[in-house]
Amino acid sequence: MERNQMQMHRQIATIRKSLFDQGYLDEQFVQLEELQDNSNPNFVEEVVTLFYRDSARFLYNLDQALEKRPLDFSRLDSLMHQFKGSSSSIGAKKVKIECTHFRDYCNARNTEGCKRTFQHVKKEYTTLKKKLEAYFQMSRQAGPIETACRPR
């Protein structure tokens, strides 16, 4: 039982490391982890869950706004600015980068550019969400690290 748990924790650590190495997450995610403790044991996951909720709303509004003709670039930029802010707050590095590309096309009033980069934003967001959901699910299954390390 104990050995199994230790293996799981090692796996989780590897997954976590790859999220950083592959550029999905940045330093801000570590900052969130530092704010987690025994009094707030699920802080990171709570923040990330808030992020999913907010993101669903932003992405829906952006989708709607991109259907309009002509495009309201100012509104698109404002929406994306907020979504970018949320992404930045959880350390979603790749998502943040795609948001910046979108805003560049917004500023250039480039309709095709906006539509294309929006697809990239959605793709990065979906990928990150899947990876984080798997990561947190695994962490929950493995239980707290103290249990695994308790000596017999």
Added chain:
Amino acid sequence: RCCPLSLSFSSYISSTQFIHSSSSSSSSSTTPFISITPMETINLCCDHITSPISKELHVLAVDDSNIDRKVIERLLKVSSFKVTVVDSGSRALQYLGLEEDNNSSQFDDLKVNLIMTDYSMPGMTGFELLKKIKNSSTLKEIPVVIMSSENILTRIDSCLEEGAEDYLLKPVKLSDVRRLKDSILKSEGAEIRRIQSHKRKRNNDRLPSSVACHDLSVPPPSPQQPTPKLARL
């Protein structure tokens, strides 16, 4: 916990090894004594004077983003601040206005020591909130910090010109909050020392006789004593 006042007490106490000894001793010489360290003696008397200092600094945080509100609240709590979070400039002014109405020494608990506000908010921006606060005779002394994801020099300049204490780039980090706390404590410390000297004059005769430090009025024993006397509570 030490206050500026207790530091001067402690250096006096430790140099003299003065300990209170009970006058009504009905025990044999083998009765166990509880030793009081000089610091404990100080805390007993300091509690009467230093309560404003042991209270946490109170921050009002303003941000329209749920995520940022949650994170800033946690950052501040971890740094031992008391936190109130609101989602708009108008709600912030409402809160500060309520606090104004209750403005007396009884409501020290609610007193806001620092306001941290996001810059880009719908309705009233953080900049507009800053201006309103700095133009208010009752609120202008409260330090205001702006938080923004955008590193725009002209924006930073205008915020500082309007009287912002600092401009923090988002996402805000623990190190930012720690730095802020140090600078707020410095200015609060100066204010509290002023209040302390005022209160000390008032409290001098009000300390109960059972409290050890009341005996400070008695000349301390000579510092050459081989072993300190132990006190019995």
